[in-house]
Amino acid sequence: MAPEDDENLRIRNYLLTMAVRLACVILSAVVVPYGWHTAVFAVGAIFLPYIAVVIANAASARAVTGVVNPEQVQLESAAPPAADDSPTVIRIAETPRPAPRPEDESS
Numbered sequence: 611m612a613p614e615d616d617e618n619l620r621i622r623n624y625l626l627t628m629a630v631r632l633a634c635v636i637l638s639a640v641v642v643p644y645g646w647h648t649a650v651f652a653v654g655a656i657f658l659p660y661i662a663v664v665i666a667n668a669a670s671a672r673a674v675t676g677v678v679n680p681e682q683v684q685l686e687s688a689a690p691p692a693a694d695d696s697p698t699v700i701r702i703a704e705t706p707r708p709a710p711r712p713e714d715e716s717s
Contacts, residue, residue: 627662
C-alpha cells in the first residue's frame with residue numbers, strides 16, 4: 611500500500627470516528643429525559659477520541675508487506691535446478707588489453 615493511501619485510510623477512519631463522537635455529544639445534550647441512553651452517549655463522547663487514535667494507528671499495521679527484490683526473483687526463476695545438485699561454476703577469463711603501438715601515439 612502506498613504511503614498516501616495509508617494516510618488517506620487513517621484520516622478517513624479518524625474523521626468517521628470523530629463524526630460519531632460529535633453525534634454522541636449532540637445527542638447527550640439534546641435527548642430528554644436524561645437516563646441511561648444519555649450516559650451511553652456521554653461515554654461515547656468521552657472515549658471515542660482515544661478509540662479513534664488507536665484505530666487510525668492500527669490501520670497502517672494491517673497493510674505491512676514484505677520487500678521483494680525483482681532481480682532475485684528473476685534470477686531464481688531463470689536458473690533451472692541442477693540435476694546432480696552440484697554447484698554451478700562460471701569462470702570468466704579476461705584477456706589483457708594490448709599495449710598501444712608507438713605509431714598510434716603519434717597521431
